[in-house]
Amino acid sequence: MSMNNLPLVSIITVNYNNPHHTVELLESIKKLSYPNIEVIVVDNASVQNPFHIFKEIYPGTIFIRNDRNLGFAGGNNVGIRYAKGDYLFLVNNDTELTKNIIEGLLDVFTCFPDAGIVCPKFRYYYHKDIIEYAGYTKVNVFTGRNKMIGCGEVDKGQHDEIRETYYAHGGGMMISRDVINKIGYLPEIYFLYYEEFDWCEKLREAGYKIYYQYRSLIFHKESMTTGKNSVLKTYYINRNRLLFMRRNNRFPIFLFFMLYFVLFTIPKNTFHFLLKKQFAHLSAFWKAIYWNVFNPVF
Structure with a gap:
C-alpha cells in the first residue's frame, strides 16, 4: 500500500x-x-x-x-x-x-x-x-x-x-x-x-x-515534568479529583462522594502531611479544596 x-x-x-x-x-x-x-x-x-x-x-x-x-x-x-x-x-x-x-x-x-x-x-x-x-x-x-x-x-x-x-x-x-x-x-x-x-x-x-x-x-518515564512527589502534583491531583466528580456526577451520588471525602479523605491526608511534616503539601491539599469551594463548574 x-x-x-x-x-x-x-x-x-x-x-x-x-x-x-x-x-x-x-x-x-x-x-x-x-x-x-x-x-x-x-x-x-x-x-x-x-x-x-x-x-x-x-x-x-x-x-x-x-x-x-x-x-x-x-x-x-x-x-x-x-x-x-x-x-x-x-x-x-x-x-x-x-x-x-x-x-x-x-x-x-x-x-x-x-x-x-x-x-x-x-x-x-x-x-x-x-x-x-x-x-x-x-x-x-x-x-x-x-x-x-x-x-x-x-x-x-x-x-x-x-x-x-x-x-x-x-x-x-x-x-x-x-x-x-x-x-x-x-x-x-x-x-x-x-x-x-x-x-x-x-x-x-x-x-x-x-x-x-x-x-x-x-x-x-513517569512524572518527569511535575516530579513524582511534587507540591504541584499534590495540588492538581486533589483539585481535579474533586472537579472531575463535580462535573460528572449528579445528586445524590455526588453527596455520597462528598461525605466520603469530608469524613475520610480530608482527615487522612491532613494527618498524613502533618505526621510527615510536609507542610507545603498540606497547604497545597487545602488550596485544592478551597479552589473547588469558590469556583463554579464550567
Whole structure:
C-alpha cells in the first residue's frame, strides 16, 4: 500500500523545560515503521527556547511555542488545532515509542467502528518488563478513585488481548479527527491530571468506546515534568479529583462522594502531611479544596 493510501497520523507532544526527554522521544519517532506521520512539538513557554535542538534531531518537526504555560490540556489543544492528521496520537514527552506502535493502534480503529480512543500497553521505561497500564477501571463514585489494570505486574502476556477500557492513559492516546469534531477539545479547566478522564466521559456519552491495544507498546518515564512527589502534583491531583466528580456526577451520588471525602479523605491526608511534616503539601491539599469551594463548574 502506498503512503498516499495510509491515513496521516499527527504525533503531538508538549514540552515544558524538559528538552532532553523530548529529544529522546523524537529519536524513537525516527525509528517508527509507519511512514505517513507529522510530528508536532508544542512548547509551553519553557525558560529556554528549544526550537533548534528539536529541529536538529527531527528536521521535519512542526514547532509551536506558547507565550505562557497552558498545561497538559491547553498545550495539546494547540497541537490538535494545528494538526492535519486523520488520527492524532497525543504522547507525553517522557515516553519512548516502539517501532510498530502506530500500526497496532490504527488496526483497532479499523476493526472496531465504535472506537473513539485507542491506547497502547504501557511499561515503565526504567523497568522495561513491568506493566504500568493495561487499561483503567471505572472511577468509584464514592471514593473518586480508580486503578490501572496490570500496574506493577511483570509482563508475561497476561493482558494480551484487545479490549474495551474505561479510560485512556493521557501519556499516550490516539483519537480520530472525526471524534474530536464531535466531542470537542480536551477540557482546559483541569490544566494537569484528570482531563483525559473527563474527555473519555464525553466520548462515551457520544456513543464511542475506549480500547486498549496490547500489540502497541510504549515506555513511560513517569512524572518527569511535575516530579513524582511534587507540591504541584499534590495540588492538581486533589483539585481535579474533586472537579472531575463535580462535573460528572449528579445528586445524590455526588453527596455520597462528598461525605466520603469530608469524613475520610480530608482527615487522612491532613494527618498524613502533618505526621510527615510536609507542610507545603498540606497547604497545597487545602488550596485544592478551597479552589473547588469558590469556583463554579464550567
